[in-house]
Amino acid sequence: PEICYCFLTMARKPSKKETxxxxxxxIVEKLGGKPRKNGRFSxxxxxxxxxxxxxxxxxxSKKEARRYSELKLLLxxxxxxxxxxxxxxxxxxxxxxxxxxxxxxxxxxxxxxxVNDVKGMKTREYILKRRLMLAIHNIAIKET
Numbered sequence: 001p002e003i004c005y006c007f008l009t010m011a012r013k014p015s016k017k018e019t020x021x022x023x024x025x026x027i028v029e030k031l032g033g034k035p036r037k038n039g040r041f042s043x044x045x046x047x048x049x050x051x052x053x054x055x056x057x058x059x060x061s062k063k064e065a066r067r068y069s070e071l072k073l074l075l076x077x078x079x080x081x082x083x084x085x086x087x088x089x090x091x092x093x094x095x096x097x098x099x100x101x102x103x104x105x106x107x108x109x110x111x112x113x114x115v116n117d118v119k120g121m122k123t124r125e126y127i128l129k130r131r132l133m134l135a136i137h138n139i140a141i142k143e144t
Contacts, residue, residue: 047121057085064104064118067144071105083107091132101129103141116142
């Protein structure tokens with residue numbers, strides 16, 4: 001009943017120029033989504049991260065894009081080398097593939113290999129993958 005009331009209060013009678021799709025777009029927008037594009041609805045990110053483009057590359061959040069800019073400056077200054085992004089790691093135990101982990105960045109700094117992940121929210125899945133990376137590959141992930 002509450003959901004029905006919610007929809008009824010947000011939906012007003014469409015004008016003669018509006019279609020049912022326009023009314024539905026308005027309801028979805030008020031609920032926090034975005035209007036339809038090509039008949040599909042887009043919704044905001046679960047953790048409210050805003051996808052950002054830097055140097056023609058798409059990053060999942062502003063924080064990740066900012067970290068990329070910092071690393072790029074360090075690379076140009078010669079403080080780090082071998083910067084790679086979105087490098088996949090296979091997490092296998094006793095020959096059984098468990099899952100994959102994709103690091104945001106990895107690079108060499110002062111002769112040490114650094115695997116870097118930008119986190120705003122540490123999910124249970126991420127914590128498990130971080131522990132598997134340490135147990136299987138002996139790699140401690142640097143979080144920013």
